[in-house]
Amino acid sequence: MAIESGFAHKNGAGGRLEGRRPYYTPVGNEDTVFKAAYRQGLSIVLKGPTGCGKTRFVEAVAHDLDRPLITVACHDDLTTADLVGRYLLKGDETVWVDGPLTRAVREGAICYLDEVVEARQDTTVVLHPLADHRRQLPIERLGVTLDAAPGFGLVVSYNPGYQSVLKDLKDSTRQRMVAIEFGFPAPEVEVGIVAHEAGVDERTAAELVRFGQAIRRLETGGLREVASTRVLIAAARLIAEGLPVAVAAQVAVAGPLTDDIAVARGLNELIEVYLGETAAND
Ligand SMILES: Nc1ncnc2c1ncn2[C@@H]1O[C@H](COP(=O)(O)OP(=O)(O)OP(=O)(O)O)[C@@H](O)[C@H]1O
Numbered sequence: 001m002a003i004e005s006g007f008a009h010k011n012g013a014g015g016r017l018e019g020r021r022p023y024y025t026p027v028g029n030e031d032t033v034f035k036a037a038y039r040q041g042l043s044i045v046l047k048g049p050t051g052c053g054k055t056r057f058v059e060a061v062a063h064d065l066d067r068p069l070i071t072v073a074c075h076d077d078l079t080t081a082d083l084v085g086r087y088l089l090k091g092d093e094t095v096w097v098d099g100p101l102t103r104a105v106r107e108g109a110i111c112y113l114d115e116v117v118e119a120r121q122d123t124t125v126v127l128h129p130l131a132d133h134r135r136q137l138p139i140e141r142l143g144v145t146l147d148a149a150p151g152f153g154l155v156v157s158y159n160p161g162y163q164s165v166l167k168d169l170k171d172s173t174r175q176r177m178v179a180i181e182f183g184f185p186a187p188e189v190e191v192g193i194v195a196h197e198a199g200v201d202e203r204t205a206a207e208l209v210r211f212g213q214a215i216r217r218l219e220t221g222g223l224r225e226v227a228s229t230r231v232l233i234a235a236a237r238l239i240a241e242g243l244p245v246a247v248a249a250q251v252a253v254a255g256p257l258t259d260d261i262a263v264a265r266g267l268n269e270l271i272e273v274y275l276g277e278t279a280a281n282d
Pocket residue numbers: 023024025026027048049050051052053054055056057114159185193197229230233
């Protein structure tokens with residue numbers, strides 16, 4: 001089954017979204033590009049490494065645009081029926097239940113398909129008429145084709161570093177989308193994000209960001225993924241709990257990044273170089 005989460009903010013009277021804007025600091029021109037594409041009814045693909053802020057960005061933009069957000073985490077067992085809907089038995093009746101994509105199409109919500117390349121191509125093909133100028137969703141089982149309600153937006157994301165060529169998106173799907181590339185924020189921006197998210201002071205955040213940057217400069221060095229903003233925030237949260245900096249970096253950054261003993265040793269050396277003195281002072 002698709003894991004699905006509604007927008008955290010409730011629809012209030014008059015359909016406006018209530019609640020504060022999810023905290024998001026722009027990293028480049030993603031906000032302007034996204035909103036221009038959305039206004040033009042173009043679909044959008046967000047590309048970038050894990051933990052660089054794609055999901056948070058979509059939440060913030062959906063809030064700005066005052067649209068509900070429907071998120072689907074894609075996986076290789078995801079079927080078209082999981083997206084579109086299916087007949088279910090309720091008592092002695094069979095009733096049609098809309099899937100998340102159909103609900104978004106009917107409600108004019110933003111539908112966010114996370115890690116879309118995990119889904120099989122025969123599943124994602126249902127996106128084609130929605131992703132181009134037709135903005136339609138054919139529902140074979142019901143024998144109807146829905147026109148997307150105004151406000152509907154299709155956004156997908158994936159991490160280009162992960163998957164094999166085999167799992168790459170079909171060209172016909174890719175070419176229906178505007179691509180926004182995400183990278184990690186500039187150091188001064190990332191310091192602000194880490195400090196805000198973890199509630200640590202800027203000096204602590206800056207030390208972690210310097211350490212994260214050193215890992216990112218390793219040119220892979222046996223790592224499949226480098227240290228993301230997410231893992232730096234996790235380390236900062238542990239520091240906020242009173243853990244020594246070096247321990248926090250070990251368990252929240254080095255540990256999650258690798259199982260390889262030699263690579264782990266290399267990361268631990270970096271911890272000593274970049275955070276050792278602080279650890280000794282704790
Ligand atoms: N630009 C940013 N502004 C605010 N917070 C950010 C930003 N970038 C990253 N974060 C923080 O990093 C965390 C991880 O980001 P997020 O979950 O959006 O990553 P993602 O790119 O969706 O990762 P994945 O590909 O693993 O789903 C967020 O919960 C948020 O705390």
